[in-house]
Amino acid sequence: MSKVILGGGISGLSAAFYLRKKFPLLSITLLEASNRNGGWIKSEKHDGYIFEQGPRTIRPHGNKAINTLDLIEDIGLTNEVEYLPKNHPAALNRMVYVDGVLHKLPSSFSSLLTKNPPFTKPLVQYLIKEFRQTSKTVHDESIYDFVKRRFGSEIADYAISPLICGICAGDAKRISVKFLLENLFYDEQKYGSITKGFIKNIFKKQPQPVILNTLARRAKSEKWNVFFFKDGLEVFPKRLEKVNKENNVDIRVNQSCTSIELNPTKVTLHMDSNNKVETRHLIATISAKKLSELIIGHADLTKLLSSIPFVTVCVINLHYKTELLKQEAFGFLIPPKENLPILGVIFDSCCFPCEGCTNLTVMMGGHWFKTFFGENPTDEHLLDVALKQLEDILKIKDKPNSFKINVLKNCIPQYIVGHNETVDKIHKYVEDNKLPLNLCGTSYNGVGINDAVYSAKTMVDKLQN
Template sequence: MRRVVIIGGGITGLAAAWALRQTLAPPEIVLLEKSNRLGGCIHTEYCGGFLMEHGPDVFLTRKPEASQLCKTLGLPLQKTNQDRRGAYLRHGRELYRVPEGMSGLVPGKILPLVSSPLLSRRGKLRVLAELLIPSKADETDESVEHFFSRRFGKEAFSTLIEPLLGGLAGGEAGSLSMKALMPHVLRLESSYGSLLLGISRGSTQKAHSSLRSLSGGLSSLVTALESVNLGSIRLAHEVTEIKKTAKGWEVGIADQVSLQATDVILAVPAWSAAKITRSVNPELTKLLRSIAYRSGTMVHLAYHQVAPSRALDAYGHLVARRETGSVAACTWSSVKLTGRAPAGDLLFRIYLRGTDLSDEAALSQARTEMTVALGITAEPLFTRIHRFPAALPQYTLGHTERIAELRNKTSSCEGLFLAGNYLDGVGIPDCIRTGLHAADCALHRYEENSSLARED
C-alpha cells in the first residue's frame, strides 16, 4: 500500500494533501501537525464583530495559485477597498504618502517619485541619474541595500526603499539577496540598462498585481482544505525524525508509535526540517539549518467610535527602521478590508520586529504608535498580542545557490520532497505552489514505478 506522509499542517502541507487527493486513485494520505490547530502562520480570530488576522491578511493575484485554489474550493475572493489604496511612511510625527506605484519597491511611475516630499532635491536628482548608471557587469549576487543604493542613491534607499522592505520581506537589507528576492528587478536592469527606462516603457505596469482576501478571513481557506482532508489529519502529532528503510521511510512521532511511509513531504520551516532529517543526510541538514529566519509580533487594537487626527485614506503606514522602537508597520485593517470591524468601529494591527518585548512593552509601543501616527489616545476596546518566533525565512546572499544545492541533495533521497516558504517565495501563493509541486513529484514517482513494474 502506498502511503504519503505530509509533515506540517500549514497552507503548504494542506495544499499538498489536497493535490494528492485530486488523482483518480489517490494514495493513503496522512498529515501530521504538531500543534492543536491547522493553518500555521494563517490564523484568523473573530471577537465581538471584529475579524483579526494574526498572520497574513491578503495574497497577491499576480502569482495565481492562491486565487485559483480558492475558486476551485468555491471560496469567493474579497477585494481590498480600491478607493483607499496606497500607504504612508512615518518619518518623525509626519505621515507621507508612498509615491504611487511603489508597492513592489521598484517605482511603477516616475512622476510621483520625483515629486514626493520624502526626497530632497538632491535625492530626486540622484534618482533621475539612475538613467545613466551602467548595469552591473557580472552576475554575482548583490544585497538589496547595495543594489538600490547603487541605482537610486543612498537617500532614496534609506528614506523610501528600506522602510517598504521592512513591511514586505523585513530583515537586514544589507544581507538580503537581490537574486533570490527580486530576480524580476534584476531582469529589468539587464534588459533596459536602467530601471527608470524599463518603467517608462511600461514594463512594471504589466506586472501589476492585486491583493485579495476572503470575507471570512484567510482561515476559511484552511477550513475548506481541512474539510476535504478530514480523515487524513492528525493534530498534536510532532514528528521528531525520519529514517530511510528498505521500503521507504519510518516517521518517528513524539509519544506515539512511528509510521511507515512510502513517501514523505516535509512542509515545515527549514529549521524544523533540519531536525527531522538529521539522520538522513548530514549535508542536507546543514543546508536546511543555514537558512535564517526572522521573528515578529502582531498587536491588534480594536476601538469603539474613536476619531483619528487624520483621514484614514490608505491601507496603513510603514515606519523606517531608523525611527525609535520596534514598530515596522501598521495595517489599518478595517479600512483595507470591509467586514473587519462593526460599523463605526476601527481595527488596527501593528507589526513589531522580534519577539523579545513583554506583553506590556509590546502594547505600550503599539499604543504610542497609534498616538504619534494617528492621534488616537483612547483606551482600546480590547487588544491581542500574537508572536511568530522564527516564522519568516530570510533570503540572504547566496540563497539561490543554497536552495539549488538543497534540491540537489534531496533528489538523492528517494521519496522525500521539500515544500514551504524558504524555497521559492514566502507568500501564500508561493507556498501553495511548492506544496502542489511536491505532491505532483510524489505522484509522478508512483506512476513511474508502476509502469516499470508493469514492464517487468
C-alpha cells in the same frame, strides 16, 4: 503506496489537495504537530470585526495568484471572496514614517513628476539616474545595495527598506535582491540597466496568455488590488481541510514528530508518543529550521536547512469603540534607519470597515526582535511599546477596548544573499542521495500565501507516482 505530508499549514493542506487530485487512489496522511491546521493563518472573530493574527489579504496578480484563485474556485469558496479595488484608499494610500512625519508614497504617474517628501527629488529624476548608471557584474547582492547602486540611497532607505519590513520583517541590507527584484536584477546584469532591459523586453515575443478561470477573470476585470474572505482568511485553510477529509485524506493533529530517519527506500518518523510512522515517501512542508532539527544522519543536509534564518514577529491587534483615524490608508511602515521598535501599523478598519470603531494591527520585531525586546518579553511590555508608538505617531491616547497579542516565533524565513544557491544545494543533496523526500512551503521559493500554494502545486506536478 502511501505518502505522508508533514505540516498542516497552507502548503501542507494544498499539497494534500493536489496529491488527491493527481492520484485518486493514493493513501495520504497529513501530520500536524499543533491542535489545529492552518499554520500562521489565524482569524479570531469578534462581534462585528475580526482580528487577523497573521496574513490578512492575498495579492491577485501574476501566475501564482491565478493558481490560488483557481484553487479557491475548486474548493467552493468563490462566494466567500471579497476584495479591495485598485482605487480604494487602502490601495492608493500607503505611508512611511520619517523624521516624525507620516508621508504618503507616490501612487500615480503624475506623482512621479513632483517632489514628494521624504524624497528630495521627483521620482522621475531617480529613473533618469538609473538609466545613466554604469552596471556592475555580480552573482547576487542585497536588495538594499542593488537599489542604492541603481537609484540612490533615498530610494533604498525610504521605499525598499520599509517595503522589506512589511513583506518579510527583514533587513534589506541582508535580503537577496532575487527575493523581490529578481527580474530587474537580471535585466541590469544582461542589458546594463533596468531601464534598458525594460525597453528591450517591450519588443520581445510575449508568452501565450494564461487561460483564466471565472474568479481570475473577475479579479482582472474588476481591478482587484487585494482579496480576502468575509469571515477571515482562516476560512481558506479550514475549507481546504474539510475538502481533503471528504476526499479521504487522513488528517491528524497533535502529532508532534521528534526525529526523522531517511534512507532511499523508507522514511521513519518518530513521534513524541513513542509511536512510529513509516512511509515510502515524505513531503515536508514545515519550515527548513524545524526540519533541520528533526533529520537524523544527514549532517550536510541539516547544515544547509539550518542556514536559512528565520525571524520572530509580534502582532498586536487593537480594537477601539470610537473612530480615531484621521487618514484613510492601508497603514504605514517605518524605515529601519528610524530605529523605532515597531515595523509598521495596518489600518484594518480602513481595509475592512468597522462602523463607529477603529481596528489597528501593530507589527513589531522581525530582524530586530531581540534588539528591542530581548529573548522573552512579557505581553504587558509589548503592549506598552505598541501603545506608546501609536501615541507618538498617530496621537492616539485612548486605551483599546480589546486586544490580542501574538508572538509568532520563527515565522518568516529570510532569503539572505545566496539563498537561491542554498536551495539548489538542498535539492541536489536530496537527489544525489536518492532520498524519498520532497520539500515545499515558504522556506524555499517565496514567503506569501500565493507562493506557498504554488510551491505545493509545482512539487506535486513533478511527482511520477
